[in-house]
Amino acid sequence: MRKIEHIGIAVQDLEESNALFAKLLGKKHFKTEKVEGEAVETSFFQVGETKVELLQATNPNSAIAKYLEKKKPGVHHIAFDVENIEAEVERLKGEGFEILNETPKQGADNKLVVFLHPRTTNGVLVELCQEISVNSK
Ligand SMILES: C[C@@H](C(=O)O)C(=O)SCCNC(=O)CCNC(=O)[C@H](O)C(C)(C)COP(=O)(O)OP(=O)(O)OC[C@H]1O[C@@H](n2cnc3c(N)ncnc32)[C@H](O)[C@@H]1OP(=O)(O)O
Numbered sequence: 001m002r003k004i005e006h007i008g009i010a011v012q013d014l015e016e017s018n019a020l021f022a023k024l025l026g027k028k029h030f031k032t033e034k035v036e037g038e039a040v041e042t043s044f045f046q047v048g049e050t051k052v053e054l055l056q057a058t059n060p061n062s063a064i065a066k067y068l069e070k071k072k073p074g075v076h077h078i079a080f081d082v083e084n085i086e087a088e089v090e091r092l093k094g095e096g097f098e099i100l101n102e103t104p105k106q107g108a109d110n111k112l113v114v115f116l117h118p119r120t121t122n123g124v125l126v127e128l129c130q131e132i133s134v135n136s137k
């Protein structure tokens with residue numbers, strides 16, 4: 001794990017939360033992006049080396065929608081930047097962590113992502129992110 005790539009925060013209303021976090025952080029989000037595969041719309045704030053990712057569900061089947069059925073808006077996951085996501089998945093499997101999607105999937109902000117089940121990570125939903133480099137497209 002090279003650094004915390006982002007902190008994912010589940011929100012009910014992206015526009016409202018964008019305005020709140022702009023006040024909190026003293027800067028506006030630098031992008032919004034829909035991720036069809038996760039049925040979310042995201043917005044990103046750069047905070048030093050890491051980011052804050054706000055996530056709003058775009059349909060009721062979204063993991064974010066399901067989360068907000070049971071829990072209040074708040075910190076949803078921690079994402080770590082990794083050099084080689086396949087190698088990291090193998091390493092973590094060997095360490096006994098439960099991988100939710102062994103095959104990396106498309107995330108936001110030009111990343112391939114994998115999630116670990118929170119029941120094997122002390123109750124924290126963990127996301128691994130690998131930058132999709134230009135020559136691997
Ligand atoms: C755009 C992308 C990106 O950055 O590139 C994203 O981040 S997309 C971010 C959205 N996509 C994802 O999160 C994809 C991965 N997430 C998932 O597959 C799911 O949300 C699960 C983590 C498997 C949870 O699914 P679901 O809520 O249906 O299962 P469940 O209700 O049985 O929950 C199983 C247990 O996990 C707990 N649980 C659920 N969500 C949790 C969360 N975010 N953090 C910590 N614990 C969590 C529940 O309280 C429950 O604990 P108890 O059994 O003790 O009650």
Ligand SMILES: [Co+2]
Nearest residue numbers: 008053079127
């Ligand atoms: Co994320």
